[in-house]
Amino acid sequence: MKKMVGAIGGTRKAWILLLIVAFLLGACSSGSQSGQSGQGSPSPSASSPSASLPAAGGQKVTIDYWYWVDDAQNDTIAQLIDKFNAEHPDIQVVGRLVPFNEFQQTLINAYASNDLPDASRFKDWWVGQFAENNLLEPLDGYIQNLEYKDDIDEPFWKTGKTADPNSPVYMMPHQYITFYLYYRKDLFEQAGLNPPRTFDDFLNAAIKLTDPAKGQYGFAYRGGGGGQDQWYAFMLAGGARMLDENGNVIINNAKGVEVNQWYLDLVKKHKVAPPTAASDSYAQILAGFQAGTTAMMAHHIGSYETLYQTHGDKLGVVPTPQADPNNPATMGTMTGNVLFATSDQKDAAWTFLAWLSGPEATDILSKSTNGQLPVLKSLTDKPEYRERNEGWKVALESERFAITGPPLEGVGKIAGSVWKENNDLALFGQITSQQMMDAIAQALKE
Amino acid sequence: MTSNKRIPWSRIALWTLLAVWLAFALGPYVWMLLTSLKDRAELFTMPVRYLPQKWTLESYKALLGQTDFLRFMRNSLVVAGSTMITTLLLAIPAGVTLSRHEYRGKPVILSLLISSHFSRPSSSCSGCIRSCGKWGFCKISWDS
């Protein structure tokens, strides 16, 4: 011991060193308590303890709320949290930003280490997984007292339930997304093409607008992370369904295989997508469409503002092209908020969620670049939404025939890895379309 | 009369190799710097432009103004600092004693120390460490 102390330079210095360490350890844990992470590293960094002071007479209650953003340069949600905290002195919401790519894993990790937040932003795909394992707090009791509960249509409430007909609502619906298609009006005009309405229109246009020598391609195929969204939109538009009316998995029937093959052929046979299609994720397809490398891109209202800034009036929007225009369908998905069953501040957390999903906060969020379609009829009926721009018009119009993924546990797995892995194999010819659909059906059945 | 100062072949070769070495090591950073000074539209123009036509700091402004970057940096600093200090505190005594004294089964001890690297904490840490402070260390140790 003496030698070590001597090496450091005396007892005094040793004490100073120890104090620094203690301070840093303390700073580490308290620094992470006011914690925003988001370093992009796959393991969760230190998060705050979910237990806090009880909300007894005037004492402050701390709520942990985790969320992701689509546009990292827009901090509307953080601002909303600040607004709530300012208006509610007895409840402090601590927000934590987690990248979407790791959101599901971060939650699972948090559960495994007993560290779940009180509330969190959530996707309908995960409801099945989490609810069936009793991680989500049923919200029916809270919803009954919600003043704007009639403002939300039944199909939206349904996205927060599981497949069980008697299921309570687990996820408070907040922002809805319908998939549609962007296209370059100017490129279409130049080539003498009409806006694509059917599958044939779409394929035709894509082929005409593809010229590898000039680095131009018809369609921004998303084969990377998250690509199952676009895939599902086209599958539905092509007439394939995951379940039939009786709840049986039918995605791997003849129709499913056929439409899937059509979608694969865009890359394999017709080569209307850039060569990077197999690994292109959202950032890449956005960049490609913005740069003019691709003429069409399937996405949703979340990207409209960003694309409008780049292309202005050259930006065209149409509903997802259909195989059968008389029976349209496209992908709809709900982003909502959940309360975790492990929370011990449920009432306070609900107060926050109710406020966040209310007309005022939703209005602010939906109008930002991180916003999507509000689920509140009172908002969407307003002309400022319906007539805002082409993107909003088409998005709201598509609500009529948008279908969300079935509330099965397997949907979470498909979104997580099953789709991408099998799609990769199919793209590289290592498995057939039938095999790919079988794998997806398998995941749904589990 | 001026002396004939001819640079020997070997010097030229040395400097060339050094230039290549530095270009390989630091080139990507230079490219990143140039990219960060371009405006959005110019990033994706084809063919690739090397120097920005319009030098701009808009990306930096967006980074500092619209994201929580400074807080992330502070987090990084704190975690890195505390990890370093903890590691030093644990390793220095161990190193001092291992090198100076005789031990029975020294190879075993050394092998055990090295074997701690075999398993990444990230793959086995889940579900075991519950306290808040420890998570910080858990995260950093698998970043090596």
Add this chain to the structure above:
Amino acid sequence: MKETLQSRGSTAVRTRFFKRYGKYLYLLPAAVWIVGVVGYPVTRAFFFSFFDYNPLRADRTFVGLENYVRILQDPVFQKAMINSAIWTFGCVFFQVVFGLIGAVLLNQRFRGRGGIRGLTLIPWATPSVLAAMMWMWILDGNYGLLNDVLKRTGIIELPIPWFSQTTTALPALMLIDVWQGIPFFAVMLLAALQQVPGDLLEAAKLDGAGPWKIFWSVVFPLITPTLLITTVLRIVWTASYMDLMMVVTQGGPAYATLPIPLSAYYTAYSELAFGEAMAKATVQALLLLLFVLVYLRLFRRRGAVDDVQ
């Protein structure tokens, strides 16, 4: 010294005890840490590998060796093992070769040597996620610098989608890792090179040996211990490294860049089969252990572990 003069009963016993076992106390903090932070999770992981364990459920069922059998028969895991082998040995090989060249280079005398040595370390010091982002941009299939340079020099006609092809994805990732790892080897080997006694080199020169011979007969054997230790460490780190694959390709396309640790990660968090994931992690640890034991045995004669100079 004072203590030995006191020979009164229990004090003498105590001091003798400290003399003999005191040195182990210095090891205690590190030992406790390793057991707690590394040993405990590893043991727990090993334990879980014999169960069927869904992290979202509270229950686990004992399944014995079923997990191991299943993963070893799984073609995806087999591919992961091959990927890991190519990745680990490929990356380390290039790092050794170029690190050695770099060390020799940096050992020469030239102006600004200190500064250049410092600059060399920057890639090593960069967080892997940032390095990944930088190289993703350079290797971008449409707007990347590398493709542009290759096109301009006429080597290729169409840009190469590095990360979207099964053939180029892993080599591209290896390029990034090699870029990061060369400085590490360069610096370690440089330290070893500088320890080579000048008079040995003088003597060899006087004997008429050329620079090539001097290097291989005199210098190389002296730096071998450092080289071997650095290599084995790097192999162990590289084998467990999955950050790059996770950020850049997510193991794709079509499992082309899936190494064992990433496979374990996806099994745990996407397929929610923790038991299987732990089995994969254990298999990796065992393979590494085996390799290191063989390696140490092979190179013991060359002074790898026990006698560090």
